[in-house]
Amino acid sequence: MANKDYTFKDLTPYLDKYMALQTAISIMDWDDSTAAPEEASEYTSKMLGILSQEQFMTLINPQVKEMIEQFDEEQLSLTEKAVLKRIRKEYEKSEAIPAKEKREYTELTSRAFNIWQKAKKENDFSVYAPYLKKVIAFRKKFAGYSQKEDAKLYDILLEEYEESFRMKELDRFFAKLKEEIIPLLKKIEQAEEIDDSFFYLDYDIEKQKEFNRYIAEYMGFDFKRGLIAESEHPFTTNWHNHDVRITTRYYKDNLPSAILSTIHECGHALYEQGVRDELTQTLVGEGASCAMHESQSRFYENIIGRSEAFWEPLYPKLVELFPEQLGNISLQQFVRALNKVKADLIRTEADELTYCLHIMVRYELEKQMIEENIAVDELPELWNQKYAEYLGVSPENDSEGILQDVHWSMGDIGYFPSYALGNAFAAQIYNTMKKELDVDKLLREGRISEITAYLRKHIHQYGASKEPRELLKELTGEEFNPDYYIQYLKEKFEQVYGL
Ligand code: ZN
Numbered sequence: 001m002a003n004k005d006y007t008f009k010d011l012t013p014y015l016d017k018y019m020a021l022q023t024a025i026s027i028m029d030w031d032d033s034t035a036a037p038e039e040a041s042e043y044t045s046k047m048l049g050i051l052s053q054e055q056f057m058t059l060i061n062p063q064v065k066e067m068i069e070q071f072d073e074e075q076l077s078l079t080e081k082a083v084l085k086r087i088r089k090e091y092e093k094s095e096a097i098p099a100k101e102k103r104e105y106t107e108l109t110s111r112a113f114n115i116w117q118k119a120k121k122e123n124d125f126s127v128y129a130p131y132l133k134k135v136i137a138f139r140k141k142f143a144g145y146s147q148k149e150d151a152k153l154y155d156i157l158l159e160e161y162e163e164s165f166r167m168k169e170l171d172r173f174f175a176k177l178k179e180e181i182i183p184l185l186k187k188i189e190q191a192e193e194i195d196d197s198f199f200y201l202d203y204d205i206e207k208q209k210e211f212n213r214y215i216a217e218y219m220g221f222d223f224k225r226g227l228i229a230e231s232e233h234p235f236t237t238n239w240h241n242h243d244v245r246i247t248t249r250y251y252k253d254n255l256p257s258a259i260l261s262t263i264h265e266c267g268h269a270l271y272e273q274g275v276r277d278e279l280t281q282t283l284v285g286e287g288a289s290c291a292m293h294e295s296q297s298r299f300y301e302n303i304i305g306r307s308e309a310f311w312e313p314l315y316p317k318l319v320e321l322f323p324e325q326l327g328n329i330s331l332q333q334f335v336r337a338l339n340k341v342k343a344d345l346i347r348t349e350a351d352e353l354t355y356c357l358h359i360m361v362r363y364e365l366e367k368q369m370i371e372e373n374i375a376v377d378e379l380p381e382l383w384n385q386k387y388a389e390y391l392g393v394s395p396e397n398d399s400e401g402i403l404q405d406v407h408w409s410m411g412d413i414g415y416f417p418s419y420a421l422g423n424a425f426a427a428q429i430y431n432t433m434k435k436e437l438d439v440d441k442l443l444r445e446g447r448i449s450e451i452t453a454y455l456r457k458h459i460h461q462y463g464a465s466k467e468p469r470e471l472l473k474e475l476t477g478e479e480f481n482p483d484y485y486i487q488y489l490k491e492k493f494e495q496v497y498g499l
Helices: 008-034 038-059 062-070 078-094 099-122 125-145 153-161 167-190 205-219 255-273 290-304 315-321 331-338 355-371 376-391 416-436 439-444 448-458 468-476 483-496
Strands: 226-230 236-240 243-248
Touching: 008 038, 008 062, 008 078, 008 236, 008 243, 038 078, 038 099, 062 078, 099 125, 125 153, 125 355, 125 376, 153 167, 153 355, 153 416, 167 355, 167 416, 167 483, 205 226, 205 255, 205 315, 205 448, 226 255, 236 255, 243 255, 255 290, 255 448, 290 416, 290 448, 290 468, 355 376, 355 416, 416 439, 416 448, 416 468, 416 483, 439 448, 448 468
Parallel strands: 226 243
Antiparallel strands: 236 243
């Protein structure tokens, strides 16, 4: 049985070093995406490769292995148990992967990311294709190392991001979306088009920055424990709950783009800033999962951030900054325009309704990449076909087609479905929240902090010490149920379009 010579404390130096290296790597990644000069990437990739291997070996080594095998679990606290579960998972995942291959892979993805940036900019899929091919090969190889009997390769990848969500459940989920959302979209396309032309006038970037900062503060983003920078692809990064950084992206001729990105990333950041102090800088000191994270960012972006109640206290400030552009636009017109549905090419700019169709395209392609050995060169054409079929639009070039997303370059194959699950989690959470809080009234009165406090109490504070399914069940009283999402979308957009 247990060897009492080891206590959880003996693990601390290893865990501390692991987190320190994790932080160092994230800082370099952050720098690479926001500030580093173009030519820096090659050397940075090499250093990241070395640091990642060092980090890997901090946890995956004979001493740690001996400890975790001999712990007496009954002596551990709930948090320690959760940390131990994570470590065991890391072992399961990475023990099978030789350190050399892991290092090669890290270098490859770092390089592929930079190549993707170049390819997108120059609209040239052919320079990126060989890298993507290698990334896919590595992912399949790694998945094969930990393949279980009842799981397909793509299931293994999916479970890396969202435990226990496999193709079987996702196929059903997307089938339901396809069945309900595509007909709704067709009806909307017949309806009268919403005028949102005032979003695309000339909006001074400095003023936009001022407003985005204002909105982040309003949402409760703590600038003493975070900052906002700019990057090509908005994201959030957290080193601990006292340093959570977001990026956004400004366009002179597109007002909602930066605003909705900021609200979205603030949703991620509020989650991270809300993790309890005793959990931060541990293996369970961040959001519970990708989908749970997306549920928070999308809750703020879509359910809250596109509602009239949210904008009631904020809109006057926006009009004050842009009187020429918005002086004649009422709050109702503004909010209606924020909810305009228009099937288009770019996922990150997609409206709330068609967003999940963009994810469906990626889900189907990932399945083909992993399960059907589709040739990388065929991907652009397949992409375009699916867009034509589901959304009725066709990219004119690969930059707005297959090259638009960063994820695959970084090896994140199996990640996209978590965005759709996040939407579904958010709708389920919202359904329960509405029974306990008068969400609209709170928003109209500028009391968004009470909504965040509710999420902090039920979700944020726990970090990853509880599983997403557990958090969802404790909060809503039932298992994951995507019907709330479909119901929410139908009700909302039938109302917006008066159907
Ligand atoms: Zn997000």
